Amino acid sequence: MSLDVDPRVLLNKLAFGPTNGELQTIQRGGAEAWLLRQLTPEPDDDCAPRIAGAQVRVKYESKNPDAKVDEDRPIGVIAQPIEQHWQVVEKGAPFQERAFFRSAVAHATLIRAVHSRWQVREVLSDFWHNHFNVNALGESSVAVSLPAYDRDVIRRHALGNFRAMLEAVATSAAMQIYLNNRSSRGGAANENYARELFELHTLGRPAYLNALYNKWRKVPGALDGRPQGYIDQDVYEAARAFTGWTIEDGTGLGPGRKLPTTGKFIYLEMWHDNYQKRILATEFEPYQKPMSDGLKVLDLVADHPATARYVCGKLCRRLMSDAPDAAALSAAITAWTDNRRKPDQIARTVEAIVRSDAFRRSGGAKIKRPLELYASFARAVDIDASPTTALLGALDGSGQRLFGWGPPTGHPDDSDYWLSSSMMRMRWTLLLGLADDAWKTGAPRRAQMVAEKSTPEQAVDTAHRLLLDREAPPGVHRAIAAGLDLAPGSPFNARKDALPLARRMLAYCAMTPAFQMR
Amino acid sequence: MLARRHLLVAAPALALGSSVRAFAQTGAAARPGPVLVNVFLRGGMDSLGVVAPVDDRDYVASRSPELRLLTDGDRPALRLDNAPAGFDFRLHPEMAALLDLYRDKRLAIIHACGLDNGTRSHFDAQDLIERGVASGNDAGRVRGGWMTRWLAAIGGATSPAFAASTAVPNALAAHPGTVAAADLRGGMGLPGGKQAATVLGHLYDGHGAFELAARRTLRGIALVDGHLRQPDGKVAPYQPAGGAVYEETEIGRGLQSVARVIRMDLGIRAFTVDMGGWDTHDNQPPRLANLVGQLSRALGAFHADLHDRLNDIALVVMSEFGRRLRSNRSNGTDHGHAGVMLISARRIAGGRVHGVWPGLSSDVLDNAVDLAMTTDIRSVLAELMSGPLATPQAVAAAFPNFAPKKVGLV
Numbered sequence: 056m057s058l059d060v061d062p063r064v065l066l067n068k069l070a071f072g073p074t075n076g077e078l079q080t081i082q083r084g085g086a087e088a089w090l091l092r093q094l095t096p097e098p099d100d101d102c103a104p105r106i107a108g109a110q111v112r113v114k115y116e117s118k119n120p121d122a123k124v125d126e127d128r129p130i131g132v133i134a135q136p137i138e139q140h141w142q143v144v145e146k147g148a149p150f151q152e153r154a155f156f157r158s159a160v161a162h163a164t165l166i167r168a169v170h171s172r173w174q175v176r177e178v179l180s181d182f183w184h185n186h187f188n189v190n191a192l193g194e195s196s197v198a199v200s201l202p203a204y205d206r207d208v209i210r211r212h213a214l215g216n217f218r219a220m221l222e223a224v225a226t227s228a229a230m231q232i233y234l235n236n237r238s239s240r241g242g243a244a245n246e247n248y249a250r251e252l253f254e255l256h257t258l259g260r261p262a263y264l265n266a267l268y269n270k271w272r273k274v275p276g277a278l279d280g281r282p283q284g285y286i287d288q289d290v291y292e293a294a295r296a297f298t299g300w301t302i303e304d305g306t307g308l309g310p311g312r313k314l315p316t317t318g319k320f321i322y323l324e325m326w327h328d329n330y331q332k333r334i335l336a337t338e339f340e341p342y343q344k345p346m347s348d349g350l351k352v353l354d355l356v357a358d359h360p361a362t363a364r365y366v367c368g369k370l371c372r373r374l375m376s377d378a379p380d381a382a383a384l385s386a387a388i389t390a391w392t393d394n395r396r397k398p399d400q401i402a403r404t405v406e407a408i409v410r411s412d413a414f415r416r417s418g419g420a421k422i423k424r425p426l427e428l429y430a431s432f433a434r435a436v437d438i439d440a441s442p443t444t445a446l447l448g449a450l451d452g453s454g455q456r457l458f459g460w461g462p463p464t465g466h467p468d469d470s471d472y473w474l475s476s477s478m479m480r481m482r483w484t485l486l487l488g489l490a491d492d493a494w495k496t497g498a499p500r501r502a503q504m505v506a507e508k509s510t511p512e513q514a515v516d517t518a519h520r521l522l523l524d525r526e527a528p529p530g531v532h533r534a535i536a537a538g539l540d541l542a543p544g545s546p547f548n549a550r551k552d553a554l555p556l557a558r559r560m561l562a563y564c565a566m567t568p569a570f571q572m573r
Numbered sequence: 574m575l576a577r578r579h580l581l582v583a584a585p586a587l588a589l590g591s592s593v594r595a596f597a598q599t600g601a602a603a604r605p606g607p608v609l610v611n612v613f614l615r616g617g618m619d620s621l622g623v624v625a626p627v628d629d630r631d632y633v634a635s636r637s638p639e640l641r642l643l644t645d646g647d648r649p650a651l652r653l654d655n656a657p658a659g660f661d662f663r664l665h666p667e668m669a670a671l672l673d674l675y676r677d678k679r680l681a682i683i684h685a686c687g688l689d690n691g692t693r694s695h696f697d698a699q700d701l702i703e704r705g706v707a708s709g710n711d712a713g714r715v716r717g718g719w720m721t722r723w724l725a726a727i728g729g730a731t732s733p734a735f736a737a738s739t740a741v742p743n744a745l746a747a748h749p750g751t752v753a754a755a756d757l758r759g760g761m762g763l764p765g766g767k768q769a770a771t772v773l774g775h776l777y778d779g780h781g782a783f784e785l786a787a788r789r790t791l792r793g794i795a796l797v798d799g800h801l802r803q804p805d806g807k808v809a810p811y812q813p814a815g816g817a818v819y820e821e822t823e824i825g826r827g828l829q830s831v832a833r834v835i836r837m838d839l840g841i842r843a844f845t846v847d848m849g850g851w852d853t854h855d856n857q858p859p860r861l862a863n864l865v866g867q868l869s870r871a872l873g874a875f876h877a878d879l880h881d882r883l884n885d886i887a888l889v890v891m892s893e894f895g896r897r898l899r900s901n902r903s904n905g906t907d908h909g910h911a912g913v914m915l916i917s918a919r920r921i922a923g924g925r926v927h928g929v930w931p932g933l934s935s936d937v938l939d940n941a942v943d944l945a946m947t948t949d950i951r952s953v954l955a956e957l958m959s960g961p962l963a964t965p966q967a968v969a970a971a972f973p974n975f976a977p978k979k980v981g982l983v
Contacts, residue, residue: 538772
């Protein structure tokens with residue numbers, strides 16, 4: 056059956072908002088064709104040329120005047136392999152040299168959100184970055200590892216296979232550092248990664264049954280080899296399974312021996328706890344082949360029915376609403392499970408969600424997060440967005456710190472979270488700053504169309520239509536007329552300040568609930 | 574010249590009418606009763622690395638000296654009088670400011686307290702504690718957080734509360750009057766000046782979640798921002814009293830913001846402050862020393878700053894859980910169970926370590942690995958409500974279906 060969804064709903068849910076071009080594409084070729092094309096994006100980064108031309112300011116003092124740095128650094132270096140980036144770790148370069156990589160990936164993300172042709176991949180990359188959260192604003196070597204994490208782990212698998220993605224995450228420098236597995240070794244393993252693997256990456260909190268059971272065999276289903284959930288004993292044992300999974304970070308291995316400093320994954324047999332284990336009611340024999348304990352844990356958790364429920368539930372919340380429809384969730388779980396050995400498992404799951412009846416009705420159900428607000432505004436008013444440090448600072452202040460969220464949960468996905476008075480102020484600040492081009496990110500080019508109107512009413516209607524494809528309701532007219540002190544019917548395009556007023560009209564129309572929701 | 578604060582406040586006030594006046598009246602009714610400041614240490618503070626019986630044989634046997642409090646060496650831990658009998662309880666050496674408060678009987682410590690639930694998940698434990706319940710089933714049966722319900726029970730269901738953070742903690746979930754700001758030093762003004770204030774004051778007249786949030790934000794700005802500004806409209810620098818110096822840290826900024834708002838006398842009774850970074854799975858010793866030092870100095874500054882208001886302030890510090898008795902090989906500790914709480918309030922049995930000390934031998938540890946819980950966090954909070962906060966009628970509403978046990982603070 057051909058997909059029948061309002062193009063604006065489709066573009067607000069599966070893209071960072073409508074653009075004229077995308078709307079026309081869908082009107083011409085149909086929603087079905089658009090979706091199928093989006094689900095099989097070309098592997099190359101269509102924004103590479105834009106990213107290659109973008110720069111981030113790097114500035115720091117040094118006691119040695121020759122080592123002082125104040126320059127615009129091209130962000131195109133994020134395309135290099137990880138060992139190249141890790142030279143700054145090897146050299147012990149200043150903090151700012153490491154933090155640069157976080158800013159660079161964030162800038163590239165802001166560019167792609169507005170400009171990439173492959174919007175579904177962008178939306179899913181944002182989803183997975185939160186699902187598999189790392190904090191590049193904490194430990195600075197996470198920042199250095201972020202370009203490879205973004206490119207080789209998150210983007211490469213964003214519409215691919217979950218089990219493959221899980222292994223890419225587990226062996227990535229960014230996650231190894233962030234959840235401390237790199238220092239975990241036999242004897243007393245570090246539980247951080249194993250715990251969050253169960254709780255946040257796979258089975259999820261609803262399957263954590265520790266408050267009910269403290270022996271593995273008591274967990275319902277365990278004696279049949281199919282436990283319904285997990286408890287701390289599973290966490291302890293899984294942590295043992297991942298001992299020896301680490302990265303080449305220069306750590307000493309005894310007299311005269313140390314790991315190179317490349318950021319690449321390495322398995323260290325000498326750190327691995329080789330004895331027998333029992334995880335999710337499955338026996339692990341002692342002294343298995345290198346890495347096979349950890350890989351077997353990944354197989355078990357990826358295949359667990361609780362993982363399908365948990366991850367599909369999160370996908371539905373991201374793509375539809377805070378309280379997703381049961382039939383849509385069920386369709387997603389079926390697609391996820393049926394395709395779990397396929398390379399496009401995630402794309403098929405997204406497709407199942409989009410084809411559900413509830414998806415069609417889910418327009419306006421969620422608050423846009425600040426990244427979505429920025430990108431959808433830029434796309435609607437045609438800002439040729441070139442992100443700046445100041446814009447990234449405004450976004451960070453708005454509560455959405457790209458790649459810089461502290462706890463491993465990722466940014467909350469419930470609308471309430473984004474409505475604190477602090478974040479509301481920053482939402483208004485973000486829109487006014489973009490409209491006024493306060494951060495030199497590029498002017499809203501379509502403000503000209505608004506400025507050319509002969510009365511304030513026509514101008515407000517034009518601004519509103521650019522953003523929401525319909526005329527402004529009377530309340531919006533009244534609010535803007537009052538604030539801008541414009542008499543009804545007075546000449547508008549003849550005013551010297553018509554253009555700055557037009558930009559403000561765009562910002563104010565974007566402050567309405569209709570634009571703030573997606 | 575008309576002061577900027579009047580410009581900013583005037584526009585939303587015109588549009589919002591009665592709701593703003595209601596807030597203004599609350600503001601006029603200064604000092605409505607003691608205020609509650611809830612400091613949440615996110616990530617799970619290693620209570621056994623912060624307050625511990627340094628001569629407990631199991632403590633000494635289970636942890637390397639680096640991860641333990643010590644009686645000797647360069648930095649001996651600080652001795653606490655009036656601790657559970659038979660043990661030499663000590664405080665982390667970086668917490669000298671807290672020791673002063675303890676010796677002044679202003680501060681009480683409650684050990685082995687926590688959540689009556691076996692979870693070792695940060696997010697479960699934080700959520701349950703902040704909702705004031707012990708299980709997920711109960712969470713579905715209560716509305717909002719425990720502070721939300723405390724406010725409602727004392728007649729403040731819609732009155733303002735202040736969260737010194739970007740987001741509103743779940744302890745104040747669903748409270749419609751919360752003003753959130755992580756740092757007040759830049760003011761709390763609206764962007765876009767008078768023009769934007771007028772537009773926004775007229776733009777939101779519906780009842781959707783976004784519009785309610787917008788109006789709440791405008792009211793919060795009207796309530797607070799004017800008090801931050803000088804006659805020329807610039808944000809006035811904050812001048813703490815009592816020679817207090819707040820550091821440039823999350824907890825320093827947070828408590829400074831709270832102190833500033835308390836001094837505004839806006840009738841706000843509920844305050845929250847967050848401090849992250851306590852999830853010390855690796856390299857714990859320097860990290861923990863740094864965190865407890867920041868916390869102690871910020872609390873010291875807060876008490877010095879508000880020295881003339883302390884009779885009206887009850888402050889509580891908690892974390893979602895303590896950490897594992899035995900360390901891992903990353904020189905860190907993994908998620909544990911019971912932790913420690915700090916209470917600072919007037920007329921409490923301060924200068925004392927409260928709570929039943931369960932011991933640290935394997936047979937008495939929770940699940941054989943973690944400090945067992947002997948005091949429910951809610952019992953401590955209930956005594957705070959009955960005693961220093963003078964709101965005994967609120968206990969049942971804040972903690973439905975819970976029978977508090979005596980802790981001995983009051």
